[in-house]
Amino acid sequence: MFERFTDRARQVVVMAQEEAARLQHDSVGPGHVLLALLRIQGGAAFVVLTEAGIDYNRARAAVIQQAKPGEAQDAISGGPAEALAAIGIDLTQIRQSAEQNFGPGALLFPRVPFSPAAKRLLPLAELESVALAHFYTGTEHLLLALLDEDDSDVLAALGADQSEIRSKVIRRMAPWADRMQAANAGISRLYRALVASHGPDRPQFRDIMRRLRDQAGDAYREAARQSQQAQQRLADELERVLTAADAEYQAVGGSLPRADDQSAEH
Amino acid sequence: MTSSDDPLALAKQVTAKDPAVGLRAVVALRQLLEALERLHVDNARDQGWSWQDIASVLHVSKQSVHEKHAARRKILGRED
Numbered sequence: 188m189f190e191r192f193t194d195r196a197r198q199v200v201v202m203a204q205e206e207a208a209r210l211q212h213d214s215v216g217p218g219h220v221l222l223a224l225l226r227i228q229g230g231a232a233f234v235v236l237t238e239a240g241i242d243y244n245r246a247r248a249a250v251i252q253q254a255k256p257g258e259a260q261d262a263i264s265g266g267p268a269e270a271l272a273a274i275g276i277d278l279t280q281i282r283q284s285a286e287q288n289f290g291p292g293a294l295l296f297p298r299v300p301f302s303p304a305a306k307r308l309l310p311l312a313e314l315e316s317v318a319l320a321h322f323y324t325g326t327e328h329l330l331l332a333l334l335d336e337d338d339s340d341v342l343a344a345l346g347a348d349q350s351e352i353r354s355k356v357i358r359r360m361a362p363w364a365d366r367m368q369a370a371n372a373g374i375s376r377l378y379r380a381l382v383a384s385h386g387p388d389r390p391q392f393r394d395i396m397r398r399l400r401d402q403a404g405d406a407y408r409e410a411a412r413q414s415q416q417a418q419q420r421l422a423d424e425l426e427r428v429l430t431a432a433d434a435e436y437q438a439v440g441g442s443l444p445r446a447d448d449q450s451a452e453h
Numbered sequence: 454m455t456s457s458d459d460p461l462a463l464a465k466q467v468t469a470k471d472p473a474v475g476l477r478a479v480v481a482l483r484q485l486l487e488a489l490e491r492l493h494v495d496n497a498r499d500q501g502w503s504w505q506d507i508a509s510v511l512h513v514s515k516q517s518v519h520e521k522h523a524a525r526r527k528i529l530g531r532e533d
Contacts, residue, residue: 267481
């Protein structure tokens with residue numbers, strides 16, 4: 188399922204486990220995925236969530252509050268940690284020395300399982316990506332999945348406008364038309380400012396506006412053309428790969444080697 | 454907070470004849486071992502060790518250590 192996941196999206200999956208482990212919750216829920224999204228600063232989800240006024244600390248407080256009774260376990264009193272303590276092994280000490288050398292949350296033990304709702308997020312994110320005809324699954328698709336998932340009451344508790352976040356994510360992923368509008372609005376503002384500060388409308392103002400509009404329009408059409416070409420190249424390349432795969436398939440008499448059959452390298 | 458904070462209670466547990474105590478500890482140790490192995494294999498790979506280097510130190514075959522860790526590392530984007 189993870190082949191299409193970007194590095195950042197993969198990191199989210201791991202970091203969500205770390206979040207749950209640090210909070211000593213006994214399963215990874217959608218809230219922990221949200222916290223992980225808020226820690227990937229370069230991710231699209233991070234940008235949109237931040238713009239919506241959701242930050243890590245607020246989200247963390249909400250996740251703690253929403254934790255169902257019994258979800259927050261005493262890490263020492265239950266499970267493997269106590270079992271080890273019973274034979275004189277101090278897990279806290281092992282964890283501390285691991286974190287000294289490798290950073291906080293380095294030792295993912297005990298493992299925190301994903302809740303059914305959090306598990307559903309992964310295929311949901313994949314679906315969002317496919318529905319948008321994207322070739323990858325990134326943090327933005329995980330965020331869309333989070334908005335779909337009924338269980339994501341953490342976002343509701345944060346007072347987040349979920350439909351606005353959704354449309355922001357979508358707009359961010361199709362940014363050109365949006366930025367073109369912003370550029371046009373900026374040019375109009377400039378024109379109005381010129382008229383306001385320099386008195387009555389002059390032909391030069393209209394010339395400046397027209398020239399800027401033309402420049403923006405040219406740039407927009409050029410970007411659209413290049414984007415179309417890039418998509419066409421990608422489609423051609425994928426077609427070529429498929430044809431090659433088909434030829435390989437026939438060459439080995441119809442029994443394709445399994446992907447995990449590669450012998451250990453290095 | 455728990456019995457492990459209380460040396461007396463802990464001493465009682467260590468010497469307990471209850472098989473459940475010992476067996477639970479064995480399971481926990483096994484899981485801890487796996488977590489530590491992941492941690493240190495990751496560290497070794499990040500420091501440029503080959504799978505063969507790691508396998509030699511772990512006293513296992515290169516294939517088995519690769520099979521166990523390579524896919525996971527790939528998912529994390531830590532392996533080409």
